[in-house]
Amino acid sequence: MDKKLSTEPYKGTRDFYPEDMAVERYIFDTWAKVAESFGFERYDASILEPSELYRSKGAENEELVNEQTYTFVDRGEREVTLRPEMTPTVARMVAGKRRELSFPVRWYSIPNLFRYERPQRGRLREHWQLNCDMFGVDDVASDIEMIALGYRILLAFGASPKMFEIRVNDRTWLKLQLSDYGLSEEQMKAMLTLIDKRDKIDDFDEEAEKIAGKKVSLDFTTPNPEHRLMQVIEGLKALGIENVVISPSTVRGFSYYTGTIFEFFDTASENNRSLLGGGRYDNLTALFGGDPVSGVGFGMGDVTMRDFLETHSLLTKDVKTTAPTLAILPLDATHNLAAEVLAEEFRSAGVRTAVDLSDRKVGKKLSAASDAGVAYVIVLGEDEAASRSYALKNLGTGDETKGSAEELAKHIAR
Amino acid sequence: MDKKLSTEPYKGTRDFYPEDMAVERYIFDTWAKVAESFGFERYDASILEPSELYRSKGAENEELVNEQTYTFVDRGEREVTLRPEMTPTVARMVAGKRRELSFPVRWYSIPNLFRYERPQRGRLREHWQLNCDMFGVDDVASDIEMIALGYRILLAFGASPKMFEIRVNDRTWLKLQLSDYGLSEEQMKAMLTLIDKRDKIDDFDEEAEKIAGKKVSLDFTTPNPEHRLMQVIEGLKALGIENVVISPSTVRGFSYYTGTIFEFFDTASENNRSLLGGGRYDNLTALFGGDPVSGVGFGMGDVTMRDFLETHSLLTKDVKTTAPTLAILPLDATHNLAAEVLAEEFRSAGVRTAVDLSDRKVGKKLSAASDAGVAYVIVLGEDEAASRSYALKNLGTGDETKGSAEELAKHIAR
Numbered sequence: 159m160d161k162k163l164s165t166e167p168y169k170g171t172r173d174f175y176p177e178d179m180a181v182e183r184y185i186f187d188t189w190a191k192v193a194e195s196f197g198f199e200r201y202d203a204s205i206l207e208p209s210e211l212y213r214s215k216g217a218e219n220e221e222l223v224n225e226q227t228y229t230f231v232d233r234g235e236r237e238v239t240l241r242p243e244m245t246p247t248v249a250r251m252v253a254g255k256r257r258e259l260s261f262p263v264r265w266y267s268i269p270n271l272f273r274y275e276r277p278q279r280g281r282l283r284e285h286w287q288l289n290c291d292m293f294g295v296d297d298v299a300s301d302i303e304m305i306a307l308g309y310r311i312l313l314a315f316g317a318s319p320k321m322f323e324i325r326v327n328d329r330t331w332l333k334l335q336l337s338d339y340g341l342s343e344e345q346m347k348a349m350l351t352l353i354d355k356r357d358k359i360d361d362f363d364e365e366a367e368k369i370a371g372k373k374v375s376l377d378f379t380t381p382n383p384e385h386r387l388m389q390v391i392e393g394l395k396a397l398g399i400e401n402v403v404i405s406p407s408t409v410r411g412f413s414y415y416t417g418t419i420f421e422f423f424d425t426a427s428e429n430n431r432s433l434l435g436g437g438r439y440d441n442l443t444a445l446f447g448g449d450p451v452s453g454v455g456f457g458m459g460d461v462t463m464r465d466f467l468e469t470h471s472l473l474t475k476d477v478k479t480t481a482p483t484l485a486i487l488p489l490d491a492t493h494n495l496a497a498e499v500l501a502e503e504f505r506s507a508g509v510r511t512a513v514d515l516s517d518r519k520v521g522k523k524l525s526a527a528s529d530a531g532v533a534y535v536i537v538l539g540e541d542e543a544a545s546r547s548y549a550l551k552n553l554g555t556g557d558e559t560k561g562s563a564e565e566l567a568k569h570i571a572r
Numbered sequence: 573m574d575k576k577l578s579t580e581p582y583k584g585t586r587d588f589y590p591e592d593m594a595v596e597r598y599i600f601d602t603w604a605k606v607a608e609s610f611g612f613e614r615y616d617a618s619i620l621e622p623s624e625l626y627r628s629k630g631a632e633n634e635e636l637v638n639e640q641t642y643t644f645v646d647r648g649e650r651e652v653t654l655r656p657e658m659t660p661t662v663a664r665m666v667a668g669k670r671r672e673l674s675f676p677v678r679w680y681s682i683p684n685l686f687r688y689e690r691p692q693r694g695r696l697r698e699h700w701q702l703n704c705d706m707f708g709v710d711d712v713a714s715d716i717e718m719i720a721l722g723y724r725i726l727l728a729f730g731a732s733p734k735m736f737e738i739r740v741n742d743r744t745w746l747k748l749q750l751s752d753y754g755l756s757e758e759q760m761k762a763m764l765t766l767i768d769k770r771d772k773i774d775d776f777d778e779e780a781e782k783i784a785g786k787k788v789s790l791d792f793t794t795p796n797p798e799h800r801l802m803q804v805i806e807g808l809k810a811l812g813i814e815n816v817v818i819s820p821s822t823v824r825g826f827s828y829y830t831g832t833i834f835e836f837f838d839t840a841s842e843n844n845r846s847l848l849g850g851g852r853y854d855n856l857t858a859l860f861g862g863d864p865v866s867g868v869g870f871g872m873g874d875v876t877m878r879d880f881l882e883t884h885s886l887l888t889k890d891v892k893t894t895a896p897t898l899a900i901l902p903l904d905a906t907h908n909l910a911a912e913v914l915a916e917e918f919r920s921a922g923v924r925t926a927v928d929l930s931d932r933k934v935g936k937k938l939s940a941a942s943d944a945g946v947a948y949v950i951v952l953g954e955d956e957a958a959s960r961s962y963a964l965k966n967l968g969t970g971d972e973t974k975g976s977a978e979e980l981a982k983h984i985a986r
Binding site: 162164165167168171172173174175176179180182183194195196197199200201202203204205206207208210211214228230232233234236238250253254255260261262264270274283284292295296297298299300302306310393396397398445446447480481482485494495497499501502505508509510511512513514515517526529 | 684860861943
């Protein structure tokens with residue numbers, strides 16, 4: 159009991175003090191509002207998932223589960239993983255009710271996700287992520303809508319289209335382009351993984367030659383206009399979305415993607431990072447039995463989102479303000495209870511009201527309220543309690559207004 | 573890859589399909605709204621905490637951590653626990669910034685918490701909990717305010733005061749009453765634990781006698797009016813809160829409580845359970861070094877909250893509705909993109925709008941929209957696309973209104 163405990167959070171995780179939490183909530187609320195404007199419905203699940211959910215796609219995933227996730231065995235000998243991504247969970251849930259759900263299903267969630275790796279800028283051990291998915295639709299319009307949703311979300315934060323670039327690609331087209339090289343399934347997989355890392359490595363050409371056994375050129379031609387990828391780009395244009403480029407090297411890490419893939423990239427040189435990534439995955443629910451339900455979806459993280467907002471000065475001061483509108487300052491502790499009674503009147507009139515119950519002098523209470531960003535104060539002493547008439551001070555302008563609680567609540571509402 | 577995966581969530585956890593998620597969000601939003609009306613600011617932290625945070629209060633807690641929590645060792649040899657309660661975390665955070673924070677601090681959070689035990693009604697392995705805490709105030713008005721906050725939350729859900737009972741007690745008074753029995757610290761602890769279980773066991777008198785070495789009577793007298801417990805009750809009366817009883821057997825499980833303790837109990841015989849529990853803990857931050865910062869707080873869980881709302885028929889149908897306001901139904905897939913363009917017009921006018929991108933016939937699309945609880949539909953074919961004039965059908969009344977997107981968006985807003 160004498161040993162002092164550390165006040166630090168667990169490595170790679172964050173404490174959200176009110177000011178940071180306010181930014182986090184602003185991000186979540188904006189995500190939710192735009193997703194709902196598109197008719198998306200919110201869902202959630204536990205962060206605990208049976209580990210087999212992530213092991214199911216072969217050896218590649220075995221390694222991922224063993225080395226990059228929090229996985230442990232519970233006392234009932236069940237292997238449990240803290241979810242590293244949401245797509246397997248949503249596929250599980252859709253598969254579980256596929257006979258009852260009315261497709262197309264549009265779902266979104268804001269889960270926290272865990273990965274066990276060395277924390278670095280933009281990548282922590284725990285982060286939150288907006289996940290939007292549409293199930294049961296194959297039409298290219300669904301790919302277009304998902305990208306449009308991502309675009310509208312960024313604009314809702316005040317971003318302009320020139321602050322980010324939408325990179326699109328298509329796994330089927332990518333494979334078609336690579337088909338000239340006669341790659342085996344194994345070689346194709348290795349090649350896609352290599353292409354995914356292309357911007358991070360120097361010796362791409364050498365490595366590609368090693369895999370293919372011959373020189374590989376990635377100067378892809380533009381697909382013909384009938385190709386789905388070109389339809390995606392045309393469709394986005396019809397929606398007024400022009401900051402789109404074909405990106406042959408955009409692969410996305412997850413092996414479950416089968417068609418259109420997309421990534422939103424910050425164009426600011428100091429934050430040259432992916433903000434959002436997603437694609438079409440048409441076979442994922444088949445892991446749970448039955449006919450597969452096609453899906454298309456994306457994820458965008460809170461850490462990269464906040465970095466983007468800060469990079470482009472899109473976080474205004476009022477986002478971070480968490481102070482109540484009104485603080486009632488009892489002249490001394492004998493008026494604390496009367497202050498609580500008065501506070502109730504303001505609260506029931508819709509005014510966010512706190513009472514300063516500390517034992518410091520009223521002058522200190524006043525400066526604390528001012529420092530915290532409180533808009534109005536009322537000092538409560540003998541006279542005010544007896545007359546039920548109060549002086550409301552506006553800390554911004556210094557103006558004072560006198561009246562009953564009802565009158566002053568109306569004054570604040572105006 | 574051929575083995576079929578289960579679609580079940582991990583044992584003792586829940587999947588939140590949209591209808592359940594809507595109820596969950598209604599609960600969270602109501603909690604947040606009332607807490608904020610009292611000037612509480614929201615915070616959060618990771619679910620991962622160093623295990624020592626829960627081991628720090630002696631052997632009793634060792635057992636708790638080892639047997640009732642999810643605790644594992646990470647690959648950096650750190651012992652990690654999925655947080656079983658929020659109070660140690662908030663104490664850690666307050667202690668970590670005690671020199672910068674402006675007290676009194678009013679904070680709330682809605683964390684998910686984990687306990688490793690056999691799932692049963694009202695107790696799952698993962699649940700969410702509203703946590704409200706006030707730090708840096710000793711005055712009895714802070715105890716009163718916390719209880720008033722819990723009361724206002726239940727009333728905000730439409731509850732009437734006769735649906736629940738507020739049980740109050742005081743650890744200091746409890747210990748004073750027991751002081752006649754000359755108990756050692758060890759015996760006192762055992763006695764409090766026994767009193768806590770009083771309603772669940774048959775042989776209380778016997779067990780109490782075993783601990784004390786003599787007969788124990790719990791017919792406590794009412795404290796005198798100067799006692800803090802009576803001031804709490806009087807203060808609540810001043811705030812119009814009358815459904816309060818002194819409850820000598822209310823102890824609360826956590827050993828860190830030092831003064832006032834309280835519990836809200838459902839009065840419905842079929843749901844005879846605690847809805848909210850809390851109390852004053854004046855020494856908790858001392859574990860992190862420095863002078864202790866006094867605290868008073870409570871928690872209320874989502875599972876018991878929902879049971880309460882269902883028991884008293886306080887969950888109305890509209891809480892569960894997640895359907896968009898408007899569905900645009902393309903006559904066939906060739907109009908999908910035009911439908912997306914039209915949808916954008918409604919979304920930017922603030923109407924929640926989805927497009928049915930499925931390949932079924934328009935009659936099926938119409939009945940699916942109706943089943944989902946969509947309020948309005950527009951069928952989009954050649955004529956509508958060309959004329960930019962649409963027929964908006966109200967699925968509730970059957971009325972049809974014709975006009976441009978702008979006119980119809982205004983019609984929906986009215």
